[in-house]
Amino acid sequence: xxxxxPRSFTGEDACELLxxxxxxxxxxxxxxxxxxxxxxxxxxxxxxxxxxxxxRLTLDQADxxxxxxxxxxxxxxxxxxxxxxxxxxxxxxxxxxWADELVNILALVEAGIDFSDAEDARPIAPAAAAARLSVVAxxxxxxxxRGSRSVPDHRPLVxxxxxxxxxxxxxxxxxxxxxxxxxxxxxxxxxxxLREPWGPRSAQVTLADAPGVLPxxxxxxxxxxxxxxxxxxxxxxxxxxxxADVVVWCDPTGxxxxxxxxxSPWPESAQVxxxxxxxxxxxxxxxxxxxxxxxxxxGRNLAELRRRVLEAAHAAAQSAQPxxxxxxxxxxxxxxxxxxxxxxAAAAAREARPDEVLASELRMALDSLAVLRGHVSPDEVLGRVFAAxxxxx
Ligand SMILES: Nc1nc2c(ncn2[C@@H]2O[C@H](COP(=O)(O)OP(=O)(O)OP(=O)(O)O)[C@@H](O)[C@H]2O)c(=O)[nH]1
Ligand SMILES: [Mg+2]
Numbered sequence: 001x002x003x004x005x006p007r008s009f010t011g012e013d014a015c016e017l018l019x020x021x022x023x024x025x026x027x028x029x030x031x032x033x034x035x036x037x038x039x040x041x042x043x044x045x046x047x048x049x050x051x052x053x054x055x056r057l058t059l060d061q062a063d064x065x066x067x068x069x070x071x072x073x074x075x076x077x078x079x080x081x082x083x084x085x086x087x088x089x090x091x092x093x094x095x096x097x098w099a100d101e102l103v104n105i106l107a108l109v110e111a112g113i114d115f116s117d118a119e120d121a122r123p124i125a126p127a128a129a130a131a132r133l134s135v136v137a138x139x140x141x142x143x144x145x146r147g148s149r150s151v152p153d154h155r156p157l158v159x160x161x162x163x164x165x166x167x168x169x170x171x172x173x174x175x176x177x178x179x180x181x182x183x184x185x186x187x188x189x190x191x192x193x194l195r196e197p198w199g200p201r202s203a204q205v206t207l208a209d210a211p212g213v214l215p216x217x218x219x220x221x222x223x224x225x226x227x228x229x230x231x232x233x234x235x236x237x238x239x240x241x242x243x244a245d246v247v248v249w250c251d252p253t254g255x256x257x258x259x260x261x262x263x264s265p266w267p268e269s270a271q272v273x274x275x276x277x278x279x280x281x282x283x284x285x286x287x288x289x290x291x292x293x294x295x296x297x298x299g300r301n302l303a304e305l306r307r308r309v310l311e312a313a314h315a316a317a318q319s320a321q322p323x324x325x326x327x328x329x330x331x332x333x334x335x336x337x338x339x340x341x342x343x344x345a346a347a348a349a350r351e352a353r354p355d356e357v358l359a360s361e362l363r364m365a366l367d368s369l370a371v372l373r374g375h376v377s378p379d380e381v382l383g384r385v386f387a388a389x390x391x392x393x
Pocket of ligand 1: 191211295296
């Protein structure tokens with residue numbers, strides 16, 4: 001297929017060869033093509049970089065292309081496609097308004113410098129500038145909060161939680177349908193968090209097996225200090241739980257007691273599915289009515305557990321979606337830099353520093369906003385965006 005410039009992905013003359021998917025054939029063909037003098041394989045991200053340089057792609061769309069390549073589920077694909085279709089990118093639609101406001105404030109401050117003789121004719125009081133800047137900073141904070149999950153990693157996270165040796169790893173394997181994790185009678189078998197994609201393709205979640213979590217009281221001074229490996233295992237479990245959308249709480253005793261004060265190990269918004277594990281053994285004295293009794297030995301209720309977990313994950317995804325923006329890591333770090341620059345300007349205004357200082361802080365904030373919007377593109381920004389591409393695309 002021949003594409004004449006500028007009507008190609010990169011905006012340059014392009015030609016596409018459609019070949020049968022035989023790796024051996026593709027390899028021979030590539031070998032024959034690069035044998036021509038001056039021909040070489042594309043570098044990672046080169047096509048997108050060329051498209052950007054020819055004005056065919058904005059930086060935000062390049063990020064979205066990366067998300068498209070990395071998409072592992074239909075939902076991710078959808079989010080990436082939407083971002084790609086929108087020239088302003090992925091939810092940073094306020095950056096224009098922020099820039100306008102910063103330019104307005106800067107203009108007033110600069111007018112003040114020009115007429116510095118007339119003290120009472122100052123176009124903007126420092127307190128007013130500080131107040132207007134804090135409105136911009138609040139807007140950036142709100143966007144950062146909504147965009148803290150980026151596109152390539154927004155599958156609901158389902159974490160198996162329980163004390164050591166409560167059958168988590170066995171359940172993990174049973175749900176996956178293969179022996180992925182080591183399950184053994186010793187307490188403390190699992191040391192790392194194992195993550196696997198799980199569920200139907202249209203509604204995939206990340207299923208995580210975690211080390212058994214010790215009750216807070218066990219960490220008291222009377223008990224020997226945990227080994228570094230134990231402490232590390234506890235920390236990785238806590239880290240996974242803190243990010244969980246769904247917690248599958250495994251307890252063969254049916255007591256579901258967190259024993260001890262202290263904050264819950266998972267976010268308040270997480271959905272909790274209670275499971276009485278090892279249900280083939282003697283039933284617990286007073287099981288919670290809402291808890292599901294499962295066994296990996298006779299397989300009871302495993303299908304029902306799968307249904308409940310996916311339902312909870314779906315509910316978690318629904319409640320998260322309206323607040324979630326598809327911000328790439330580049331956009332998040334750019335926004336953090338803008339936020340810091342606006343903060344510095346607001347501080348200068350609050351402390352009634354000279355107008356020249358405030359103006360210079362405002363200009364720096366505008367610069368970082370311009371980088372975020374892709375209007376100014378220092379080489380390192382481009383490098384960072386395009387180097388993340390794994391293949392020619
Ligand atoms: N009878 C019976 N035994 C089970 C069941 N599930 C797990 N076990 C046994 O319980 C022991 C502990 O299982 P694991 O799956 O390793 O438990 P865990 O919660 O992952 O343990 P840690 O990783 O140490 O926290 C193993 O010997 C399993 O064979 C079950 O449904 N029925
Ligand atoms: Mg385990």
